[in-house]
Amino acid sequence: MRDVAVVGFAQRQMKDFDGSPSMAELLVPILAECYEQTGWAKKDIGFWCSGSSDYLAGRSFSFVSAIDAIGVLPPVNESHVEMDAAWALYEAWLKIQTGEVDTALVFGFGKASAGVLRRTLTLQLDPYTMTPLWPDTVSLAALQARLGLDAGLWDEAALAEVVNRSLTDAEKNEYAVRAGGSSVGELLARPMFADPLRKHDCAPVTDGAAAIVLAAGDRAREANQRPAWITGIAHSSDGLHLGTRDLTTSGSAQRAAAAAGGTDGVQVAELHAPFSHQELVLRSALGLGDDVALNPSGGALAANPMFSAGAIRIGEAAKRIWDGSADKVVGHATSGPALQQNLVCVMEGRN
Amino acid sequence: MTVAFDYTRSTGPVIGRFLTGLRDATIVGGRLGDGRVAVPPPEFDPVTHQAVTEFVELPDTGTITSWTWVSEPVAGQPLGKPFAFALITIDGADTPWLQAVDVASPDDIETGMKVRARWAEERTGSVTDLVFVADDGNAPETATPAGGTEDVGLIVTPVSLDYRYAASPEESSFFRGLAEGRILGQRCPKCRKVYVPPRGACPTDGVPTSEEVELSDVGTVTTFCVVNVPFLGQRIKPPYVSAYVLLDGADIALQHLILDIPAEEVRMGMRVKAVWKPRDEWGTSIENISHFAPTGEPDADFDSYKHHL
């Protein structure tokens, strides 16, 4: 395997993006920031890959005009996944591993506020036996949360602790759309939204976009003084149907972590947990001990832009390597209802 | 804007058997390779990957294994008021099923509670043919009659989503111009090409177009086709000519309609001028221009527009 590192990362997250669903105008400054960080220009990028969803935008081929932000004449070597940009990053990492290219820029974008996200995501479910009931994402997560409560795997206070820590940390994140810690007691006094979940247990609807630059070997060292070397990256899927998997654990997250070489020695983890109890599920699936700093960015409970939030976790984790505050980190992304698909990216700094 | 379509779904044999059961007020499970019974039956066994072929008719009662309260229902959900979604393990089945439970409040539901189906009078073969209610032991004695004789093989699932569509700031300037009867393009600061409508990102350089350029409403047809085919959602009645019009001063052609000339006489290179709708019908839309019509000038030289094909 070639040595590949995360060497650039830029993001924008907001409550309500006032612009086109292709978000080309939002991607322009994000790409510019990536060029500035790496000292590169468009011609230095060997491969491009993006992640987005037509249903989020409400029209077919919504990703098509987003590539205008790159400036695609002369043409570029480019691909797209209908998934979070974390999986676009995986495709780009593969491309670098084949030896065909040395550098890649991946991006994801989504304007969740264009529709009613709770309804839009219902279209991800089984179209014959689930969608006609319009089960919304929050309800599905709540069913998962109660299974854990009933089994004694967590209690409501544990959920509130996750929220309190996340929103406190989010105060230092300029892109958080929800921030401000309080106390477990105060959080538990708030009303139920989707019993047993309160609104603060659920990620806020967020618009946003993000980009990450990958590079191999010397190209990485040229772009970044302390690249975040990817020492393991893998993903896995479970079935969607709620009846045929144990929702209190995450088999796919466990398999992804094992295939990425495990998380021993990880100091910082950025977990993509759109619901508070899911952080607890992931923490155990990834085998993260109490000494691991979780979601110093505030995580998805502070901002969760669809189709880039997973990639943002990888970018946030990489930043801890760049600034020298950690030597080994993990970034995680999820997709699908109740943590169906998971991707784990372990990164290390070398002095 | 609303994106809506009634999808026609062929069910295949397994889902078809399950939905036929619901139409006849019977819950049908599928037996898996390891002996477990799953509701709804999966089309393919999750372990052996073989098609599920053995079906089991089950009672319409079961036990709640998890639930949540939908305090703010969204459009399309089965009850027009707050209700519960629950995972329900049907008696005789081994895997839970996601369904709606009609109870008055979250205080009236708990894990382990027994529930039974309340069947709709008219059933089509859909998971919406029933909701669950608390099983007080007083199930109706008379069996609910079957809902039809043919097996369910095709279902219609309406999907309707509402979106708010916004334009980029660059596009917005174009639409505001149209409201004043002006066609405003913008020049890319790098390649100097004039785009109409302006772009949030010049597709060549990846930077927003900026310097405003007012364009003539006269231009050249670069190429076109005659649309003779009607289709769902079409807003202009065929036959009509859909053309690329390169406005004088612009570097990119605009797609629009050509009228006031028989379709067979439209030519590449033909000079055309915008025909505006009456002013009181104007909005912030390209449809302020009703269509383009021939100016009567001689056709443009092929060389003058050959790079715009």
Next chain:
Amino acid sequence: MGKIPAAVIGIGQTHHRAKREDVSMAGLCREAMDRALEDAGLTLDEVDAIVIGKAPDLFEGVMMPELYLAEALGAAGKPLLRVHTAGSVGGSTAIVASSLVQAGVHKKVLTVAFEKQSESNAMWALSVPIPFVMPVHAGAGGYFAPHVRSYIRRASAPSHIGAIVAAKDRNNALKNPYAHLHNEGTTVESVLASQMLWDPIHYDETCPSSDGACAMVIAAEDVAKTYEAPAWIHGTAMRSEPTSAAERDQVNPQAGREAAAALWKATGITDPAREIDCAEIYVPFAWFEPMWLENLGFAAEGEGWKLTEAGETAIGGSLPVNMSGGVLSSNPIGASGMLRFAEAALQVRGRAGEHQVDGARRALGHAYGGGSQFFSMWVVGSEQPAN
């Protein structure tokens, strides 16, 4: 550290029809997957990862349908990727699956692409009115017809070339039991006599709307070598450009020219017309055959129609094109690109049945999408590449 050689060891496809009402989406995919697995002598459990491709989700009204399909497709417990690059997606999906093997991550990857267009209406899904835009669009035909007109003018091509392509592909389809259209007796005259839909495009010069799926198993060198006739992947290429840009060439797009140039370079091919034995090219409207022959470098600019007119692109000609009957005879959009890639592999494995080109050793599979802006292509061969 070099690339791991990879080859296609299993191919499967469905019978393509306007409406496959006998199967669900899962059933459709499994029909193709099970045939590919049987061809490779493997079970689903022996596959390391699954890569799914599909065109817009609005076609079936399911957002990211791979999520709900995961279990039925045997992807639960495995890595699952979903690619979407418009009409080129079937090709791009195969390329992503190849790179999983070439990167050394997996040994055996199953890739499947599908479309069940009968669940909705493609003309609708592609023409959902966008506020602020003049609603002159009329599906893909309305989009591409003006560019066909430009080609005819630029190349000074006789007006019956499209009909020659259509008659050839429809007759090739008669040799392919999986093809959607089996229109006996299609001739140049009958094509020209069919209704003019999007002038200059006749009804018989357009592709049908199909339900269908295609699957392939791609394996690493050590696995592939144990097979009798693997189709070795000699090279792949993808390029993208904007839908619309000032002075963008929509007849002979730069992205297609550059993808082809990169592909010929990667495979060491200097004279594609001579070194490629047959080509399966994405031709949804008949006129795109001569256009792509030029774009791919098989003919000089303005000369592509001469190959078609001379019969060189028929089976038995110097460069047979679309032996399977092509997109003009079967078009499950998301799978159409993969069907092109798979037909190229079938040819070099010598397993194309009645539409086999004698002695095919190197073949091109090609796909494009969007407004002629996304291109993906590969060259496969019967021999393992030297490098």
